[in-house]
Amino acid sequence: MTYKKNRMSRIADKTLCLPTGMRSMVLSRIFGRVVPFLATSGLRFDEVSPQKMVVSLRNQRKIQNHIKGVHAAAMALLAETATGFVVGMNMPDNKLMLLKSMHVDYLKRAQGGMCAEATLSAEQIRSMHEQDKGDVTVSVRVTDESGEEPVRCKMIWAWVPQKRQ
Structure with a gap:
């Protein structure tokens, strides 16, 4: 079943004619304007669709911890961003989405x-x-350059009507 496009999905659709690498760069800039904090961390939107969002982060100095790995808060931001934007691609414009719960287990040291x-x-x-209010647990898999999962995350996003009745 197809649904009416929302603001975010219309933005993403406008970039479909671009080559993949350029599309990723353009979407990363645009989405960084939607949520300014994202632009400071260097997150990159590698795959954008209503069903799947892939976001990456290079291990660079501005997001490192004291042992030169990706900082724990940056790992959580990465998972929160991927889940939030896949929900955002689907949330009708007349509803407000909010992060209800973020649970992150740090399992091992990340590589790269x-x-x-x-x-x-x-x-x-x-x-x-179909529901005026509700919540959804979004499946997210966070991997490092070795292909391992150094963190396990559970993100629950809620929605309510944009304007209270």
């Missing part, structure tokens, strides 16, 4: 840069369109 892949099912997307 990181990538978060967040996905939604058709049923989850349908509930965002």
